[in-house]
Amino acid sequence: MIRISIDAMGGDHGPEATLPGLVRVVERRPDARFVLFGREEIVRPVLDKLPRLKEVSEFIHCDVAVRMDDKPSQALRVGRWKSSMWRAIEAVKAGEADACISAGNTGALMAMSKFCLRTMADIERPAIAAIWPTIRGESIVLDVGATIGADAQQLVDFAILGAAMANALFDIDQPTVGLLNVGVEEIKGQEEVKEAGRMLREAALETMRYQGFVEGDDIGKGTVDVVVTEGFAGNIALKSAEGTARQIGEYLREAMGRTLMARIGYVFARGAFARLREKMDVRKSNGGVFLGLKGIVVKSHGGADEEGFAAAVELGYEMVKSGLYEKTRSTLDLYHARKPAVPAVDAASRV
Amino acid sequence: MIRISIDAMGGDHGPEATLPGLVRVVERRPDARFVLFGREEIVRPVLDKLPRLKEVSEFIHCDVAVRMDDKPSQALRVGRWKSSMWRAIEAVKAGEADACISAGNTGALMAMSKFCLRTMADIERPAIAAIWPTIRGESIVLDVGATIGADAQQLVDFAILGAAMANALFDIDQPTVGLLNVGVEEIKGQEEVKEAGRMLREAALETMRYQGFVEGDDIGKGTVDVVVTEGFAGNIALKSAEGTARQIGEYLREAMGRTLMARIGYVFARGAFARLREKMDVRKSNGGVFLGLKGIVVKSHGGADEEGFAAAVELGYEMVKSGLYEKTRSTLDLYHARKPAVPAVDAASRV
Structure with missing residues (x-):
């Protein structure tokens, strides 16, 4: 079983793209499990229509969603501890997830990942x-x-x-x-x-x-x-x-x-x-992988559609499965x- | 009339590509005139077969040809004052040509151009x-x-x-x-x-x-x-x-x-x-233009064929005609x- 935390709010299309993307993942990798972070009133209606995904996911409400145009410092100020992006990263730190995927803005995701996960020993910069x-x-x-x-x-x-x-x-x-x-x-x-x-x-x-x-x-x-x-x-x-x-x-x-x-x-x-x-x-090669952090974070393209987001999630999945962290x-x-x-x-x- | 000095020896194919390229130029721009620099025994036989080009060209023998893999310092040491590349650049400095074209190696051409022509006043680097x-x-x-x-x-x-x-x-x-x-x-x-x-x-x-x-x-x-x-x-x-x-x-x-x-x-x-x-x-957009020097030098791709070399020459021609130097x-x-x-x-x- 590979557990993946998802910032369901990230990306240009939000849950409308991320959640159907996860359905594709679970069809192809039946041992994937998800923890979804996002605003209840936005994520829940989409999730309710996807019973297959619901079965393998846990949903956690977060008040705040980092916007695509937030500056990293702004995102950190507003979203630390409580945004869907932060909570998804934090799940990796807490050992509740093996990898985190977000289609949210790159600067914010990198700033939060560095702040929350920290770099690996001997690595100065991710x-x-x-x-x-x-x-x-x-x-x-x-x-x-x-x-x-x-x-x-x-x-x-x-x-x-x-x-x-x-x-x-x-x-x-x-x-x-x-x-x-x-x-x-x-x-x-x-x-x-x-x-x-x-x-x-x-x-x-x-x-x-x-x-x-x-x-x-x-x-x-x-x-x-x-x-x-x-x-x-x-x-x-x-x-x-x-x-x-x-x-x-x-x-x-x-x-x-x-x-x-x-x-x-x-x-x-x-x-x-x-x-x-x-x-x-x-879409097939979608996903920027953050390396050098104490945990696996994958950034999906903001404009990714279902299949694009699925590719980013599967990239995270593969890297957990193949022991990227231990090999590094x-x-x-x-x-x-x-x-x-x-x-x-x-x-x-x-x- | 636009006068262009040509390092006939430059490029992977030497005069076999550069000279036929010039024939194309003169067909399209009848007011182009050339000064060709190169080794007599290599350039002359090719030139003799191109009467149209011969009419509008002057040929000057040079003992040395810079090789495609010469390092810039090596090219300067061996080729200064006497190589076809140097003499072609020098013709611009002496006012005998309006622009110089070479398909020779970039590092050597830049080193010689800087050394021979110098940068324009107020410009530190080309x-x-x-x-x-x-x-x-x-x-x-x-x-x-x-x-x-x-x-x-x-x-x-x-x-x-x-x-x-x-x-x-x-x-x-x-x-x-x-x-x-x-x-x-x-x-x-x-x-x-x-x-x-x-x-x-x-x-x-x-x-x-x-x-x-x-x-x-x-x-x-x-x-x-x-x-x-x-x-x-x-x-x-x-x-x-x-x-x-x-x-x-x-x-x-x-x-x-x-x-x-x-x-x-x-x-x-x-x-x-x-x-x-x-x-x-x-080929159509062939030609790296050296800017910031006291004279116009165009570098053609080393692997350029006739048409590619012609494009680089025409680029030099156009820039002289449109007053690049004065505008700069x-x-x-x-x-x-x-x-x-x-x-x-x-x-x-x-x-």
Whole structure:
């Protein structure tokens, strides 16, 4: 049995999307159990219409719902202790749930998760990991926006966190890891990235194969299983790729509707287009995973529909089932047992 | 008459691609004239077969050709004063050409351009600008890899350079300008980006409309004409987008060849696919423009074919014709006339 706490109020569509999403999950993973947090008068009517979900869920009323446009500080001020988002996270801390899923606003969810769960020992900053569809399958990219800037040690931490996630999710013993960098020789990269590369090479951890630097176009190629970068560049890479995918989808739609011949061709190739759409379906890889916290939190896209939200929940489910947390902990222990004493100035000299 | 100096040796295919590319240019722009630099025994045989090009070109032999994998320092050491790349750049400095085009390696071309041409007064660092196809048309994104990191003043300089280029190239009086940032509230962005935003707002230049922050997915949407960022994030955004476009192209090919029905559909929709391919054709937007130097230098993709190289040359041609350099200079003057005394510490505190 895997117990998952749900912020039922999160997302653009609230319980209308989150609850039907859970029905799909329970159909596919019969051992999933839910604790739902939200406003009674909004959640209850939807839940009452979903007997299958009702059977496997507990509902807990919360007065406050964090809004999609609340700033993190505002959300914390208004919603700490009592919002559906906070209570869902807290259920993980209290051991009442194995993972928490919310489609609420990212900044608020990260702020509350950090405040409530705290980071794991040896981890200074959490990261948000995205699952990125590639030509070879899927890769993990982190950090995609938890924190701006990262020093070398933090990049190494991200590599460890990402490798543990790849191990848990893709069932690969030694996931390949690359540091995202720019390709122009000599000005090649930030000092932190170079230093992180040296540290990863020296550590020679058995839980990953460090492959050196990768560039932006290596992500989609699936050159490595785990792409490590700091949050600013990672967020921009992710959004640029999403934007490009949408842009090409737009071109394709426009091209296919333009002439009679094209429309006839489209009818014949319908199956192929369906296949393409499925490949490009962001819903399937929905879910930003918060790594480095004392508990598993998954952020679903705010605009996710039922299937999108279900994918995020199933991602959390899989990571609990495959022991993400324990795998992360043991890699961290391995690294720190092996690591020479850290020059304290290195960590302190950067904000 | 527009005179363009050409590093005929640059690129993966050398004169076999560059020279036929120039023939296309002269067919479309009869007032283009060329000065070609390269090794006699390699360039001459190709040139002799292209009488149309020969008529409008001067050829100058150079002993040295910078290799695609030379490091910038190595290229400078071996190729300064005498390589085809250096001599092509020098022709601009000497006033013998209006712009220089090379498909040679980016790092070497930038190092030599900086060394030979120097940056414009008031500009500390040059930027590489890319032309990015968008749903609305085209936008300019800079810096895509000239320098890692940029302080607020340098980002403002990039905005001025980019706006002048948009003005020259797209013929827009007041191009819209956005600063690339991440969307998560509160942790929103690097300090330098926020500060640059304040400076641009205060300066209220008539030569652009500053629109605030944009995110990675705004680039492909064409939200603004000019997207400003530092070189690390810019390079990663560009390469991620390129990678995604290739990845989707791959999916599409695979989907269309998979079943008989799809293949039949493809035959009917051939015209539409051709149109799509044209839209996605990177050759058409080939050319990274070096901005902020005392002269116009355009970097063509190393792998560019004839048409790709022609596009880069025509980009240089257009920018000379539309007075890019003068437009940049006058916007810079306007900005600096209006700017309050700079706190010197701001520029000095960053590397």
